[in-house]
Amino acid sequence: MKTMKLAVLAGGVGAARFLRGLSGVTDPQSLTAIVNTADDFLHFGLHISPDIDTVCYTLAGIVDEARGWGVGGDGTACLEMLSRLGEETWFQLGDRDLALHLTRTRRLGEGAPLSAVTEEIRSALGVPVAILPVTDDPVATEIETPEGTLPFQEYFVRRACRDKVLGVSFRGAEQARPAPGVREALASAAGIVISPSNPVVSIAPILAVPGLLDAIAESGAPVVAISPIIGGRTVKGPAANMLRDLGHEASALGVARLYEKLATTFVLDTVDAPLAPAIESLGMRVLVCDTLMADAERARRLATAVVGLIRP
Numbered sequence: 126m127k128t129m130k131l132a133v134l135a136g137g138v139g140a141a142r143f144l145r146g147l148s149g150v151t152d153p154q155s156l157t158a159i160v161n162t163a164d165d166f167l168h169f170g171l172h173i174s175p176d177i178d179t180v181c182y183t184l185a186g187i188v189d190e191a192r193g194w195g196v197g198g199d200g201t202a203c204l205e206m207l208s209r210l211g212e213e214t215w216f217q218l219g220d221r222d223l224a225l226h227l228t229r230t231r232r233l234g235e236g237a238p239l240s241a242v243t244e245e246i247r248s249a250l251g252v253p254v255a256i257l258p259v260t261d262d263p264v265a266t267e268i269e270t271p272e273g274t275l276p277f278q279e280y281f282v283r284r285a286c287r288d289k290v291l292g293v294s295f296r297g298a299e300q301a302r303p304a305p306g307v308r309e310a311l312a313s314a315a316g317i318v319i320s321p322s323n324p325v326v327s328i329a330p331i332l333a334v335p336g337l338l339d340a341i342a343e344s345g346a347p348v349v350a351i352s353p354i355i356g357g358r359t360v361k362g363p364a365a366n367m368l369r370d371l372g373h374e375a376s377a378l379g380v381a382r383l384y385e386k387l388a389t390t391f392v393l394d395t396v397d398a399p400l401a402p403a404i405e406s407l408g409m410r411v412l413v414c415d416t417l418m419a420d421a422e423r424a425r426r427l428a429t430a431v432v433g434l435i436r437p
């Protein structure tokens with residue numbers, strides 16, 4: 126098993142599956158996930174951090190495998206009672222999941238920063254990978270649509286991504302500072318990986334935190350980006366539609382263009398092999414391999430290939 130420090134920029138499901146693969150083929154204690162927080166929102170007064178939760182549940186081995194988020198086999202008693210009470214139930218809140226939101230919210234209310242609370246949760250769930258919110262400061266994704274500007278979860282969950290996306294912004298990002306440990310993790314990394322996460326709403330808000338792009342550039346480490354788009358489609362979620370709506374190509378090449386200045390190597394799926402020359406001509410090394418993490422073994426194989434790019 127290889128031990129070298131890796132920093133992984135992470136959204137939710139795509140990132141979590143990749144991180145689980147990576148933690149199977151490298152020393153998990155040498156991994157740091159730097160996770161998007163711009164999906165975070167308040168619901169019933171609870172602070173929910175969807176991407177941190179997905180990464181935690183997956184690495185703790187308790188995720189709902191079919192959905193890729195939430196706790197496997199979780200109960201719905203709370204949601205059912207909320208429904209009887211006439212409350213909103215568009216956001217799925219499993220019973221066990223709720224316990225985590227209660228804990229996070231209580232600790233934040235006591236004045237603990239999100240990074241400290243996340244560390245407590247990580248440790249309690251027995252996750253061996255360091256999980257850092259990119260920032261402790263509030264940042265919120267807003268989606269501009271023909272119906273007006275929607276908070277991210279309104280667009281994503283309540284309206285099921287059906288609106289045309291006219292623009293995306295990250296409120297608060299300009300004032301945000303990297304959370305403790307983020308700069309250090311990037312500076313000491315032998316390699317930095319951009320997960321196969323949504324480039325528009327998972328990776329972009331991480332990079333929007335002032336200092337992140339500089340920290341990545343200054344690290345001098347190879348930066349490997351993995352395409353979340355396979356054969357012009359997302360595995361899950363609105364990334365392809367969002368790219369198209371915003372005037373990008375919904376393909377591995379379109380994603381590569383977004384990471385052109387940042388990534389040194391781009392990983393794309395075998396089905397997209399014909400795009401490799403165009404991506405190479407952007408000035409990146411290219412690896413073509415199976416990138417669909419349909420099961421844990423395939424995620425490990427992708428992770429092995431990525432590790433090989435960093436220390437051949």
Ligand code: GDP
Pocket residue numbers: 135136137138139140141142176179320321322323324326327351352353354355358359360361362364365416417418419
């Ligand atoms: P979210 O916050 O849960 O939506 O998660 P992410 O932003 O991390 O992940 C969404 C993106 O991950 C989508 O664009 C998917 O296409 C991509 N994704 C999910 N599973 C896989 C996979 O197995 N392989 C690749 N290459 N991309 C994936």
Ligand code: CA
Pocket residue numbers: 136137164175176327
């Ligand atoms: Ca997310």
